[in-house]
Amino acid sequence: MSIVEKAAEKLKSLQPEPPAPRLEEPEVAVLPRVEGPTVERLQERIRTVDEPAGKAGQPWHVDQHALQRAGLLPVEDEAGGRLADEVRRAKRPLLDNLGRADMNGPARAERIMVTSSVPGEGKTFTAVNLALSLAREPDFEVLLIDADIPKSDITRVLGLEGKPGLMELLADERLRPANVVVQTDVPNLLVLPAGERHPLAAELFGGQRMEYALEALGVRDRRRLLVFDSSPLLATPESQVLASRMGQIVMVVAAGCTRHHEVNSALNSLTASQYIGLLLNMSRLPAIENHHYSHYSQPSHYLFQDR
Ligand SMILES: Nc1ncnc2c1ncn2[C@@H]1O[C@H](COP(=O)(O)OP(=O)(O)OP(=O)(O)O)[C@@H](O)[C@H]1O
Numbered sequence: 499m500s501i502v503e504k505a506a507e508k509l510k511s512l513q514p515e516p517p518a519p520r521l522e523e524p525e526v527a528v529l530p531r532v533e534g535p536t537v538e539r540l541q542e543r544i545r546t547v548d549e550p551a552g553k554a555g556q557p558w559h560v561d562q563h564a565l566q567r568a569g570l571l572p573v574e575d576e577a578g579g580r581l582a583d584e585v586r587r588a589k590r591p592l593l594d595n596l597g598r599a600d601m602n603g604p605a606r607a608e609r610i611m612v613t614s615s616v617p618g619e620g621k622t623f624t625a626v627n628l629a630l631s632l633a634r635e636p637d638f639e640v641l642l643i644d645a646d647i648p649k650s651d652i653t654r655v656l657g658l659e660g661k662p663g664l665m666e667l668l669a670d671e672r673l674r675p676a677n678v679v680v681q682t683d684v685p686n687l688l689v690l691p692a693g694e695r696h697p698l699a700a701e702l703f704g705g706q707r708m709e710y711a712l713e714a715l716g717v718r719d720r721r722r723l724l725v726f727d728s729s730p731l732l733a734t735p736e737s738q739v740l741a742s743r744m745g746q747i748v749m750v751v752a753a754g755c756t757r758h759h760e761v762n763s764a765l766n767s768l769t770a771s772q773y774i775g776l777l778l779n780m781s782r783l784p785a786i787e788n789h790h791y792s793h794y795s796q797p798s799h800y801l802f803q804d805r
């Protein structure tokens with residue numbers, strides 16, 4: 499054996515044995531597609547939820563006095579009765595559109611979004627009263643969804659702050675609607691809280707998972723209506739994205755307040771495929787007309803004249 503061959507043999511004997519091949523690769527954690535510090539926080543909170551919200555024990559109590567104190571529900575007097583009638587009138591065309599789904603009615607008519615051009619026009623008030631009124635219909639179940647992520651008034655007034663909601667459902671692919679939908683003690687009324695604020699709310703509303711969530715939230719053996727409270731169309735990008743996924747839009751207009759060009763811009767941000775109902779709110783007309791409802795197939799028309 500030459501010197502070179504001897505050196506090679508020596509070197510070989512000093513090499514450590516190669517490790518035995520593994521039979522199984524270690525499991526790789528599946529990460530959700532959306533990443534970032536906020537999402538990590540959301541996931542941390544989701545891990546703390548063992549039971550579907552509202553299913554663990556009693557249904558969630560809807561505190562009607564808290565809603566009244568917050569100005570979101572009228573007291574049960576004569577004016578409250580008149581408002582209930584106005585809401586009844588306002589819901590009728592929305593219900594009629596559900597029956598027209600196969601004909602020339604809007605697609606996805608069960609997705610109803612309450613919105614407005616600018617803040618403070620009565621969106622949350624209308625969404626709450628519309629949802630309660632629809633829940634009294636014998637053939638439907640209503641899921642009231644707090645999609646006003648920046649304000650989350652419904653979530654706060656119902657005492658659902660800190661619970662996972664729409665944002666968590668969209669940010670974590672492992673989460674199912676049953677983990678976040680809250681069963682309430684109002685017959686046929688469920689609530690989906692907003693969840694934690696998220697800087698990418700518009701992107702989440704526009705993502706594929708939003709469509710999955712909407713399908714999953716709506717599918718039931720009973721007919722389920724989705725009523726969305728939202729932020730103003732001209733104030734946040736996510737509302738316009740959300741509107742594009744809806745079948746019906748209730749556009750609240752504060753009488754004598756909202757400017758002509760604001761309503762016009764908001765209507766122009768919507769697509770022509772949706773049914774759009776304009777609801778004239780807080781008008782000084784006689785009480786019976788205070789919640790005046792009008793509907794438009796083309797968003798280029800509007801209800802009132804420039805001031
Ligand atoms: N038809 C109505 N009758 C009596 N009060 C109303 C009516 N509509 C709205 N309000 C009152 O007006 C105020 C604003 O209403 P609401 O919070 O529903 O507006 P919003 O459009 O949701 O506002 P934001 O853009 O801040 O979310 C509330 O104090 C509410 O009580």
Ligand SMILES: [Mg+2]
Pocket residue numbers: 621622623646649651727728
């Ligand atoms: Mg609101």
